[in-house]
Amino acid sequence: MESNGQLADIRSVVEGVGAEDDTSVTPLHQIESLCMSCGENGITRLLLTRIPHFREVVLMAFECPHCNERNNEVQFAGQLQPKGCHYQLEVPSGRTEILNRQVVKSDSATIKIPELDFEIPPEAQRGSLSTVEGVIARALDGLQVLQDERKKIDPEKAAAIDQFLEKLRSLLSGDSNFTFVLDDPAGNSYVENPYAPSPDPLLSIRFYERTPEQTAALGFLSEPTAAEEPAPEENNLMSDVVPHGSVGSVAGRRAIAQCNPDEVAAALCRYSAPEEVDTLPTTCGACGVKTVTRFFATKIPYFREVIVMASSCDICGYRSSELKAGGEIPPKGKRITLQVKNLRDLSRDVIKSDSASVKVPELELELTSGTLGGQVTTVEGLITKICESLERIHGFSLGDSSDEWKKKKWTDFKLRLSQLLSLEDEWTLIIDDALAASFVSPATDAIEDDKQLTIEEYERTWEQNEELGLNDMDTTSADTAYQTTN
Incomplete structure (x- = not known):
């Protein structure tokens, strides 16, 4: 019943x-x-x-x-996410309230506590909606259930497990510091951030590309090994198959438009048209089958040369687009500040690279580099994507079990975010890019005449160069070869 x-x-x-x-x-x-x-x-x-x-x-x-x-x-019930997710939560001793953070664990997620060298593999705990405390308590129950039988068969192993169970119980009582790590190649797991939309100093989130082994473990086709590669004749036949038409300027425009929203294609083609679209073989990021990526190089005035890349999978329908900065790495970083005052400012084209951070001082909003990835959009579209991203990762703030202050904080922030787009007050958009690969279009033909747009170059710090891998970059051999040929 x-x-x-x-x-x-x-x-x-x-x-x-x-x-x-x-x-x-x-x-x-x-x-x-x-x-x-x-x-x-x-x-x-x-x-x-x-x-x-x-x-x-x-x-x-x-x-x-x-x-x-x-x-x-x-x-x-939803789709497989484009990237895997990695959550790392620091739990200091005495902070038992952190154990109440809600956790969504999918069937493919692995949970680790490095301090105890403890790992819960995907097959040990199925998909669940719980808390940090609930996950550990469930693992405790699973280890405890057969202890009586172990003591009869292998007393030494049972004694070792008893000692380990005491260590796990000390975590629940708040007597020890530990790290709660949740890694999910499917990208369908989640750890609550009670301070959202502000960052949580105890919680770090990282998204990553799945390996072929992880893709295969999820039940999707992975990239074939060398032994499984088709014969050269088959490769030639496959290279002649162009799902979206012939390669060229017109076909390239059509392919990019199919793989991207209309406003993205319009924003790119507004500056210059691709003379030729090239293709390169690749694999689908979702299902792993062979496909092609189309790309072309173009020059954006007041910016630099860029490479536009777009791919779509005819098997699973997955689509992705990316814009990469071309040419050499600039010697300085760039900070772009835009004073948003009218509707025309909301329609300015924006290129945000994956190395750029975004700030809105009026909201005390800051997105670190890597958040949202690379984006080709407008000022309005960027704020909308920020709101959608925060809603996606925010989790459980509007549930009946949430604290009222959390609900009010999120509701107030969403209201203030919507007020940015309604232009009730002037506000400031700051895009800080250590690689100078981001761009905001000027409202005038001459960029120096745009008084609302400020572009500032600055010297990168040693830490920024280290994060970008520039400190250890050695171009001596390439410079020597270049000088020799000339």
């Missing part, structure tokens, strides 16, 4: 993580399934819902009326 305690548990979970959804009209599916504890048939209930500012999930709850076995599980 749908009025039993298990249904109440599901409803409470859904109401806690999806307060924005009307769960009363969401269909609750019920299927009969085998109980792995007693071998009789139990009931599994499935409910599709959405975690606010995260993504769609399927909540599953099983209950056996014969042995009262019960368990819950979370699986993701």
